Amino acid sequence: MQCKIGVFSCQAYDQKTLNQASEHHKGAELKYFETTLNEQSVSLCQGLDTVCVFVNDTVNESVIIALAKSGVRHIALRCAGYNNIDLKAAKKYGLCVSRVPAYSPHSVAEHAIALMLTLNRKTHRAFNRVREGNFNLNGLMGFTLHGKRVGVVGTGHIGKATANILKGFGCTVLCCDPQPDSSLAAECTYTSFDDILQTCDIITLHCPLNDDTFHLIDHHNINQMKDGVMLINTSRGALIDTKAMIEGLKSEKIGSLGIDVYEQEASLFFTDHSMDIIHDDIFERLQTFPNVLITGHQGFFTREAMEEIATTTLANIVHFCQGTLSEHNRVI
Known part of the structure; x- marks a missing residue:
């Protein structure tokens, strides 16, 4: 098998893991x-035969038309979400789309918990104070996570992993999802989205982006919280x-x-802008709040997840070339 693959939005760590995975697929x-x-x-x-893309690549109809004209037959996502792909256009012009439906869900779940704990106990601020010789505790008070009501919106692989960690902290975990997980239902309570908005101390989002979830958290729903x-x-x-x-x-x-x-985030994340003037006024306004913590889409970024992403992505490409790509990994 010989397959020419173009990997876009590629960082050094992507290249390293994909090169390691490609050692088992000599034709790639x-x-x-x-x-x-x-x-x-x-x-x-x-x-190219295949393009390999990530979360901030733009694969709209005009791009898909150009890909088809270039001879590309396969769009291989190295992530789970595919909201940046025009699937109707891909189907219309005969391009297959594959993804990595589940890669180390614990990586993202643990990052969500890290954000909760950091915001609550303000360890990022305490770190800076202590380095400056300031041991004053004023402004660092948090709350006890044990016993709090936490709403998990979306209980796929990542949401389920997050809920299980929260149960370990002794939280009361409420979940909502159009397709409840039967094993999770034995440990947590499934309820309505409105109930989560109105009763939970913490709400964590773990759902895909689509027409139904776009701006799920808007003025109306914020006011219910x-x-x-x-x-x-x-x-x-x-x-x-x-x-x-805001x-x-x-x-x-x-x-x-x-x-x-x-x-x-497409114009900001995964790139060093430390010497640039950032023109996104909304993002800059978010940065001014002392109770806001922003990380640059690193929830997936563990050794285990990166290795699994690379392995599955290369396997998807090989299986496509061989005509054996599974429905589990194929979007269309």
Whole structure:
């Protein structure tokens, strides 16, 4: 088997793990591009069989048309979500789309818990104080997580892992999902989204981004929440209406916010902007709140997850070339 693969949004760590995985697939010829795949960069795909993309690549209809004209037959996502792919266009022009449906869900779940604990006990602020010789505890008071009501919105692999960790902390865990997990239902309580909004001290989002979940957290739903609620999002940025969130923070309805994703992250995340002027005023406003903690889409970023992503992605590409790609990993 010979397959030419273009890997976009590629960082050094992607190249390392994909090279290791490709040792078991000698016919896989990998070409790496640091740039994102979009309407400007799609011209780089001439002569490729497969494009391998990540969360912030733009694979809309115009890109798909150009891919099809270039001879590309397969879009291989190295992530679980596929909201950045125009699936109707891919089907129309005969391109297969594959993904990595489950890669170390514990990695993202543990990061969500880390955001909760850091925001609550303010360890990031305590670290800076102690380094400066300031041992004053004023402003560092948190709350006991044990016994708190935590709402888990979405109980797929990651949401389920998060719920199980929270149970270990002694939390009362409420869940909502259109398709409840029977094994989780024995340990946690499934309820309505409105009930979670109105009664939970902490709400953590673990659902895909689609038409039903776009701006799931908006002005209306923020107003339903308990005063001082903690909100965590490690899924997709557009689950939250960021402008509405800023108003919720200003009114103190939102007590704290931890996000590993952001609506407009494509122009910011995975790149060093430390010497740049950031022109995203909404993001910069978020940064001014002392009760907001932002990480740059690193929830997935563990050795185990990266190895699993690379292995599964390469296997998907090989199976596509052989005509044996499973329905489990194939989107269309």
